[in-house]
Amino acid sequence: MRLAVVILNWNGEAFLRRFLPGVIACSTGEGAPEGCEATVVVADNGSTDGSVRWLEEAYVSVGNPWVRLLAFDKNYGFTGGYNRALAHESLVAFDAYLLLNSDVEVTPGWLEPLAALFEAEPTVGAAMPKLRAYDRREYFEYAGASGGFIDRLGYPFCRGRIFDTVEQDEGQYDTVRDVFWATGAALLVRAEAWRRAGGLEEAFFAHMEEIDLCWRLHRMGWHVAVVPQSVVYHVGGGALPASSPRKIYLNFRNNLAMLYRNLSLGHFAVIYFIRFWLDGCQAAAYLCTGRCAFAGAVVRGHRDFWCRMRRGLRRERWNGFALPSPRVMYRGSVALRYLFGRRRFGKMM
Template identity: 40%
Template sequence: MKPGAIVLLNFNGEKVLPDFLPSVLQGSSLPIYVIDNGSADGSLDYLQAYERKGSLSVLPLAGNFGFAEGYNRGLAQLKGRYRFFILLNTDVRVTPGWDQQLLAFLEQQGSAAFAVQPKILDAKRPEYFEYAGAAGGFLDQYGFPFCRGRILMDCEQDTGQYTDSLTVDWCSGACMAVAAEHFFSLGGFDADYFAHMEEIDLCWRARNLGLQLWCLPAVAVYHQGGATLAVAHPKKTFLNIRNSLLMLMDRSPLASRKRLWRARQLFDLLASGHFLFQGKWAHVQAVRAGRKAARELLKKRAEAPQHLRGPISQRQPVLRSVILARYLKGRRRYQAL
């Protein structure tokens, strides 16, 4: 079995691929695969031109299956061939040797290591951390994600304040190396998520089985973000609300589910009020639709088994609420929590 492969997932990436793919081709030494999620623009032709040169391999899918199932189907074609996969967004610029450093770190951690992410900086503002992962992801007691270097929408400037490697609650789907054996034994990503927060759900399942997740800030990549779905798009709000509730109900201990659902109802009401104040009616509707969709999916899905449930966070102490810390106490930096 070969050591590892870099696997990107493309969907209509014609606008971002020319700016980011060359750095991956130049700065990497592992084989590169690109899963194409039924793109309808010119990006598949662009990728196939590189394939003819032998620079990468394209794994075309018959339609757009989203991030979760798109990766599941693409990685299934590579099962048994590689010990590790590095999952990489198409709008990420890498640095030389990044791939070998991530794999070497995972190997050093032994069989209990599931995933590692690098430090993720903003491709548009390279001196700042980027929203999707920053220097390692965590969850507060209500399941809201935050990062070293990013509190809600506030991204810190990288001044060297987070240089130590540490275990985290979740690794970013923008760039994460995973142990293939564990990925497949966990069943991969949950296809019901389609996109957004599926990596956090996967990482929570891994933690509940005693596996470790890491951030390695010695390796840096640069992520643009919003290449497939803009941050301000109501669909993103819908997916984040729905998927966050799915994850919370499926992964948290059974005894705390009702309490967490009621608490999240209050937070979602506050979010709706915030959007209404801003005149963003489409986002108000997205919050409502997200909660409704979560309830409907939870009714249809089989109840998650007990062994895949466990503590929301391995961080000690567990943060009570990142929203209250930010808006009531004015804490915009991870070190102030």
């Protein structure tokens, strides 16, 4: 299997200096899984720091055979950057791509369990490793933990993370299993599945795009899995910190866009009526705690979905109210369960 580990970078020179040498050592040459030819590709999204210069001096100019650099003219976002990178002529011959954030520390042998699953299970279109927090290494990391799920109102959660409650990793979620979505921080996807699904929806720019992609993969008959025997450590918020109203805005706007694209119009109308009030309560909570910028981000997310984004979205073909299997999609409300004290995945599903 020919595998490309593709790192999308935007002004992340510090992360590249810290983590790229480890990615190369643990993924290429002797660090690659047996029978797997792996290459590391850094796709630069129009960085204005010293990222490109450092990459050229450290790897490109010395002729490192395991590292390639693609430099874009501007920042196309997470979605546009990866779509352009994986469509590049130098990458079309690969069998699989591993989309990896620049702020991820990998571990020796991290690719072996993922590659083994792809070899053994040809119906698995995407998979992810277990994510732990870089600064609290015994805890799961928010962006994906040990596999992503979603409830029927569109709220995403993980094995090991419900909303802002993150569990300590004690091996309780170490089984390989199907999930609804795999994190974009470290996402292995078959080239065939990527092309058939059409890549990422560029209107999202960033956030929720991997959940939207995985939803399409499910509909096409692919499985999405988590392989906890592969472990990586994620800093999180490398390009956009959790304290940023911009992050809140993108999450709320793109969550609505994802539901609109993947549900029937009638189903979406029902869900949106409920979400309008729930998201309104969230905005009110932000106001009551003095986080006015966050409250405004929620309002702008709803407004811009309806006024700017919706008409340009490509809707997926979907018949009736059918939803993915209850094994990967929670049919209740994770928000209500959370409100009444069920804040661990083991008590949720």
